[in-house]
Amino acid sequence: MAWDEWEQLKAQAAERRSTRMQLNQYPAGQAGGSTQGDLMAGQKDLEEVGKAAHELFDRFTSYSRHARAASEAAASGLKGEGFALGGALEHVARRWSEQSKTLLDACAHISNHLRYTKNRHTTDDSYIAGTVSSIATLDKGFDDRKGH
Template structure:
């Protein structure tokens, strides 16, 4: 990056106050979305693809194993060292296929619960952030003029709205 480009980027950021930090909340237009957004539809699609791959590998991944094992046995029986090598390849294939099947099953199962877990995390973060803001209001004298009640402690009417 050239020096003049760096200076231009810094000036652009300063113009829009992009260097500010907000610790007590997020802009109102972002509250509905939040920073964490997980679509259960997208997660389900990934999980379904992993399950489909698992099923195909389970059915088709071992098709050649019996033939390969028979050939390995025949070659070994005839005194060829290639028989032992072919059996080794067959055993490695089985082991690697098992690892791949486990990974597909893990992905499929994980996607089933990820949406709910992330949604719970998002709700917890939102509750935590809103309680920090309320606590901050309770200790900050600038929230109410001298002699007036702090609105953080305002009594709620029957509809849950502030009575002030």
């Protein structure tokens, strides 16, 4: 594409202004409440998400084991009686088990990641506070040498 062609396309796009991209903010004049800009999540919000993930993990573990056991028992009974449906139900029970494990892993990952993030930020905050206070102490030392 030649430079002149690029400039022409830019000029045409500027004339059409009806279709343009807008990121990280509401359109002008359409405030979405009292806050604008970046997505914010406080510690309380994160704790609630982590708690919900942990509760889902605990409850679903119990319920999914019961469903799997009941399905496997039914599949075994049907197969033992010569019904082809028994093999199909056995397949469904296996898939249920696999999918349940995937969901449980995701819940555990969410809960663990939020716990890790909280601990990591606490450590970072402590480090930053220590560094800043060290700088303040150093500055005070320089001020004392200057006679302030």
